[in-house]
Amino acid sequence: MKQVFxxxxxxxxxxxxxxxxxHHGIIHRLVAEAxxxxxxxxxxxxxxxxxxxxFMYDYFDTDVLEAPHGxxxxxxxxxxxxxxxxxxxxxxxxxxxxxxxxAEIMHAANRGERITVVFVNNTTYGMTGGQMAPTTxxxxxxxxxxxxxxxxxAGYPIKMxxxxxxxxxxxxxxxxxxxxxxxxxxAKKALNRAFExxxxxxxxxxxxxxxxxxxxxxxxxxxxxxxxxxxxxxxxPLGVFKDAASTEKD
Amino acid sequence: xxxxxxxxxxxxxxxxxxxxGCRFYFGYPITPQNQIPEYMAAHLPKAGGVFLQAxxxxxxxxxxxxxxxxxxxxxxxxSSPGISLKxxxxxxxxxxxxxxxxxxxxxSGPGLGGIDPSQGDYFQATRGxxxxxxxxxxxxxxxxxENYDLTIKAFDLADRYRNPVVVLGDAILGQIKEPVALKPPxxxxxxxxxxxxxGCEGRKARLLKSLYLSDGELTKHNWRLYKKYQQMxxxxxxxxxxxxxxxxxxxxxxxVARIAKTSLEMAREKxxxxxxxxxxxLYPFPTEALxxxxxxxxxFIVIELNTGQMVEDVKLSLCDRAKVEFFGKPPGAIPTPxxxxxxxxxxxxxxx
Numbered sequence: 001m002k003q004v005f006x007x008x009x010x011x012x013x014x015x016x017x018x019x020x021x022x023h024h025g026i027i028h029r030l031v032a033e034a035x036x037x038x039x040x041x042x043x044x045x046x047x048x049x050x051x052x053x054x055f056m057y058d059y060f061d062t063d064v065l066e067a068p069h070g071x072x073x074x075x076x077x078x079x080x081x082x083x084x085x086x087x088x089x090x091x092x093x094x095x096x097x098x099x100x101x102x103a104e105i106m107h108a109a110n111r112g113e114r115i116t117v118v119f120v121n122n123t124t125y126g127m128t129g130g131q132m133a134p135t136t137x138x139x140x141x142x143x144x145x146x147x148x149x150x151x152x153x154a155g156y157p158i159k160m161x162x163x164x165x166x167x168x169x170x171x172x173x174x175x176x177x178x179x180x181x182x183x184x185x186x187a188k189k190a191l192n193r194a195f196e197x198x199x200x201x202x203x204x205x206x207x208x209x210x211x212x213x214x215x216x217x218x219x220x221x222x223x224x225x226x227x228x229x230x231x232x233x234x235x236x237p238l239g240v241f242k243d244a245a246s247t248e249k250d
Numbered sequence: 251x252x253x254x255x256x257x258x259x260x261x262x263x264x265x266x267x268x269x270x271g272c273r274f275y276f277g278y279p280i281t282p283q284n285q286i287p288e289y290m291a292a293h294l295p296k297a298g299g300v301f302l303q304a305x306x307x308x309x310x311x312x313x314x315x316x317x318x319x320x321x322x323x324x325x326x327x328x329s330s331p332g333i334s335l336k337x338x339x340x341x342x343x344x345x346x347x348x349x350x351x352x353x354x355x356x357x358s359g360p361g362l363g364g365i366d367p368s369q370g371d372y373f374q375a376t377r378g379x380x381x382x383x384x385x386x387x388x389x390x391x392x393x394x395x396e397n398y399d400l401t402i403k404a405f406d407l408a409d410r411y412r413n414p415v416v417v418l419g420d421a422i423l424g425q426i427k428e429p430v431a432l433k434p435p436x437x438x439x440x441x442x443x444x445x446x447x448x449g450c451e452g453r454k455a456r457l458l459k460s461l462y463l464s465d466g467e468l469t470k471h472n473w474r475l476y477k478k479y480q481q482m483x484x485x486x487x488x489x490x491x492x493x494x495x496x497x498x499x500x501x502x503x504x505x506v507a508r509i510a511k512t513s514l515e516m517a518r519e520k521x522x523x524x525x526x527x528x529x530x531x532l533y534p535f536p537t538e539a540l541x542x543x544x545x546x547x548x549x550f551i552v553i554e555l556n557t558g559q560m561v562e563d564v565k566l567s568l569c570d571r572a573k574v575e576f577f578g579k580p581p582g583a584i585p586t587p588x589x590x591x592x593x594x595x596x597x598x599x600x601x602x
Contacts, residue, residue, distance in 0.1 A: 065447055079319060
């Protein structure tokens with residue numbers, strides 16, 4: 001019988017530590033599938049960030065370097081400049097990439113570093129217990145915005161994909177979601193494209209994943225999934241914000 | 251005979267790095283060390299290397315960490331305020347045991363301070379500098395020649411101990427011009443390096459990290475690092491000048507030691523028997539050399555371009571074996587050999 005589904009080779013056969021309903025596991029799997037698809041496992045150097053995503057090295061069967069909080073894009077720059085023949089990706093959450101690491105991601109993107117950036121946006125600091133993130137939505141309650149994020153003094157959710165699309169060195173910037181199979185298939189395509197940007201030396205490939213955090217949102221897994229659809233997607237529109245390949249065709 | 255070239259101190263650092271096989275430089279402009287990135291920008295591409303001007307000091311040190319994790323020789327340089335920003339990355343490099351060279355052509359502080367020469371970063375350099383229980387090797391040149399030689403040495407030590415190494419100069423040592431004998435070392439022997447990240451082709455996947463959460467794991471890691479730092483003691487370097495018959499020994503490092511050498515000659519001409527011990531490695535500190543010198547005289551004066559930092563290590567080394575005085579010159583005016591000679595005489599009188 002033909003095998004139609006299996007664990008990606010790049011993913012180690014251990015249970016994820018992520019909370020039930022968290023989308024990190026799905027996103028990890030998608031990344032591993034893309035690594036397998038392009039036969040990159042033995043060529044990959046992953047750069048881990050700080051937050052729930054730090055343990056990616058427990059799951060990816062590739063070389064991994066752990067970066068300081070927010071600095072993954074700079075660390076990946078160093079890796080890729082020294083080893084252009086390797087495939088280099090970062091895996092970062094919203095606190096890491098869109099708050100403390102803003103300078104590093106902006107400039108790596110602007111230089112057009114040949115790296116692939118997997119950005120997971122769940123609108124909160126998951127690992128530290130659900131504090132307000134740069135991506136926290138207006139009115140959203142967190143442990144450090146107990147009365148809801150007030151835009152007049154706490155600002156607005158930062159839209160990284162749209163910002164990335166403005167930078168010359170970015171070849172591809174897209175926002176996707178994995179809360180249902182339809183979106184998951186689109187996410188897979190986007191991730192493949194972001195991998196190709198590096199393989200074809202086009203520039204930096206950036207994919208923002210909307211992700212549920214049921215634990216810190218204080219929701220059931222099902223409710224959190226629905227929350228992505230009903231509340232997050234309207235705030236963070238899905239789509240491709242830049243694709244160097246299609247821009248060239250225009 | 252080695253080729254000699256008249257260059258400034260910063261250029262000598264850059265030339266030493268390239269001769270040591272460093273092909274990856276990441277940095278950010280700051281006075282008084284800009285000739286280092288400028289030299290690298292002009293010469294590294296010709297040597298087949300990469301020069302990258304980063305968006306910040308923080309990014310630079312993280313790029314060094316990324317490049318060095320793949321096994322290449324990589325460096326960054328800066329001056330005091332910029333070195334403060336790099337401390338996060340240096341701590342991670344120490345924790346993950348990733349080598350790298352960090353040059354601090356230090357200026358004055360605290361804060362923005364000024365661009366005068368200063369030795370105010372001694373504590374920062376010798377105590378690790380960032381968070382956590384770690385150390386970096388610290389080399390302190392006192393001439394343009396040593397800038398070149400010790401930069402080469404720094405790369406060897408970084409590789410040998412898988413640890414960040416700091417070259418601590420100052421604005422004087424960056425700006426003075428002197429002839430340098432260029433002595434490029436033979437390419438270092440390929441060591442078996444079972445830790446570098448190159449992709450896991452034909453081997454198990456590797457991980458470089460500094461996070462240890464399991465019970466007892468970090469305790470073990472910290473003790474292992476400690477043992478490594480203890481092994482570094484065999485790298486101690488110092489210069490000893492006429493200590494055997496000295497009534498008083500000056501302890502000074504870097505640029506001020508250079509000035510003190512002239513004061514010592516002045517003293518000797520006047521029949522005042524002064525000696526000098528100049529630590530070249532600030533970490534590990536030449537404790538035993540000082541203890542031995544205490545067998546010749548019980549009178550020491552520590553001279554620094556700050557309000558008193560290395561003097562603590564001298565006192566720790568000597569305990570109550572000798573009297574230790576201090577003369578400090580915080581940034582703003584460089585002491586003359588005359589001035590130091592006067593201070594030496596005063597100290598001698600007080601201690602007699």
